[in-house]
Amino acid sequence: MTKNFRSEKDSMGTIQVPAKALWGAQTQRSIINFSIGGELMPIELIYSITIIKKAAAIANFNLGLIDKFKQELIIEACTEILGGTHDSQFPLKIWQTGSGTQTNMNINEVISNIAALKTNSELGSHHPLHPNDDVNKSQSTNDTFPAAIQISVVTEVLKKLVPSIRELTKVLDRKSDEWDNLIKIGRTHFQDAVPISLGQEVSAWSKQLKDAEDSLDMSINELFFLPLGGTAVGTGINCPEEFSEESIKSISEHTNLSFYKAKNNFSLMASHDRLAHVMSQLKILAGVLFKISNDIKILSSGPRSGIYELIIPQNEPGSSIMPGKVNPTQCEALSMVCTQIMGYEYAVSMANSSGTLQMNEYKPLIGFNILVSIKLLTNAISNFRLKLVEGIKPNHKIIKLNLENSLMLVTALVPKIGYEKAAEIANLAFNESINLKEATMKLGYLSENDFDEVISTDKMI
Numbered sequence: 001m002t003k004n005f006r007s008e009k010d011s012m013g014t015i016q017v018p019a020k021a022l023w024g025a026q027t028q029r030s031i032i033n034f035s036i037g038g039e040l041m042p043i044e045l046i047y048s049i050t051i052i053k054k055a056a057a058i059a060n061f062n063l064g065l066i067d068k069f070k071q072e073l074i075i076e077a078c079t080e081i082l083g084g085t086h087d088s089q090f091p092l093k094i095w096q097t098g099s100g101t102q103t104n105m106n107i108n109e110v111i112s113n114i115a116a117l118k119t120n121s122e123l124g125s126h127h128p129l130h131p132n133d134d135v136n137k138s139q140s141t142n143d144t145f146p147a148a149i150q151i152s153v154v155t156e157v158l159k160k161l162v163p164s165i166r167e168l169t170k171v172l173d174r175k176s177d178e179w180d181n182l183i184k185i186g187r188t189h190f191q192d193a194v195p196i197s198l199g200q201e202v203s204a205w206s207k208q209l210k211d212a213e214d215s216l217d218m219s220i221n222e223l224f225f226l227p228l229g230g231t232a233v234g235t236g237i238n239c240p241e242e243f244s245e246e247s248i249k250s251i252s253e254h255t256n257l258s259f260y261k262a263k264n265n266f267s268l269m270a271s272h273d274r275l276a277h278v279m280s281q282l283k284i285l286a287g288v289l290f291k292i293s294n295d296i297k298i299l300s301s302g303p304r305s306g307i308y309e310l311i312i313p314q315n316e317p318g319s320s321i322m323p324g325k326v327n328p329t330q331c332e333a334l335s336m337v338c339t340q341i342m343g344y345e346y347a348v349s350m351a352n353s354s355g356t357l358q359m360n361e362y363k364p365l366i367g368f369n370i371l372v373s374i375k376l377l378t379n380a381i382s383n384f385r386l387k388l389v390e391g392i393k394p395n396h397k398i399i400k401l402n403l404e405n406s407l408m409l410v411t412a413l414v415p416k417i418g419y420e421k422a423a424e425i426a427n428l429a430f431n432e433s434i435n436l437k438e439a440t441m442k443l444g445y446l447s448e449n450d451f452d453e454v455i456s457t458d459k460m461i
Helices: 025-033 043-062 068-082 101-118 131-135 141-178 198-224 243-255 265-270 273-299 329-353 363-387 396-405 407-417 419-432 436-443 448-454
Strands: 005-010 013-018 183-188 191-197
Touching: 005 025, 013 025, 025 101, 043 068, 043 101, 043 131, 043 141, 043 243, 043 363, 068 101, 068 131, 101 131, 101 141, 141 198, 141 243, 141 265, 141 273, 141 363, 183 198, 183 396, 191 198, 191 407, 198 273, 273 329, 273 363, 329 363, 407 419, 407 436, 407 448, 419 436, 436 448
Parallel strands: none
Antiparallel strands: 005 013, 183 191
């Protein structure tokens, strides 16, 4: 027992911690008390808290609150954590205290014990760095945890999600240009409508994605204002007045992003409306992607009994019983991701509205749902582009056949002969299984030359 565990002490008493673990007593209590599910705190959030710890050490040194030796130890430990060396030392679940205190202490304890190893001190001795008195100096979980969520969300959106969206829109724009003159039948209500070019149809997908990206960009602008320095309830107790600017300056330098001091700490700590707004924009992006995936599923349906105007890549067998079947599996995977994100957004909305008084107690859920949504969207968009969109081809034969067979081309005759006569032509063509030209000649409403001049699909788009 003594070989495998060590005794650690905190304000609650003594507890056994795995001998080689870099975490301490408070982390161990969380492992025991919150053994719920398998969802761990996202590593991106761990890293963002670590960035704050590093920035806090610099600020605390500059303000004369810790000495150079402790500052350098904290910076060295944080650098190791940010390099991925100690990922296994952050075992805590999302389903813990609503403030994220145990995760904050997990990081404080790991930094403390890394410093112990560097100075040949005993693990858990809190020497030469104390988790609370040194690593957590001038901070509270209540200001560091929401600030870390904001930092990680901004970083993941700008450095991963937005680039994946732009790569997809780039491919869609290229195909839109290539197919600009490929005229096909448009459809509304799942029924034939007037002509549209395939390029125009694809351009709608691209613009919808660009609009969603623009809205997402605007929403994350609100996350650059951090509540650091608010400590427990926003008043900044136990924190020097200059700490906020000093620490945020270091965070901006580390991330190469411009963060600022919050205009009102009380607001950002008591409610996470700004994060909920970002989550709502992720849901809108998911809705756009869901729509695009459904459109591609419909247009590629077939190959013999559907629309089949788009030919999708044949990535894998589609059925265990029907040989030769190919399914729009990338569309289905993307649709499932989008559906999950819509559920995550509802949970974030409920969590944000359920905070009480000076603190929202749903921080881990909010951070987890947003960060997982960003990761899912980033991966799904890239996969969708590489495995499906890049390889989509138009089925020229079917597109031409569907266009020529459509009765809705009769719409172009309305300015010439009026709605009623045009409807009569369409009904006759449908009932007698003849084309529009034959029906027009039979009714005697236009000459053949006049008909040919009006029914020009190039003019219709």
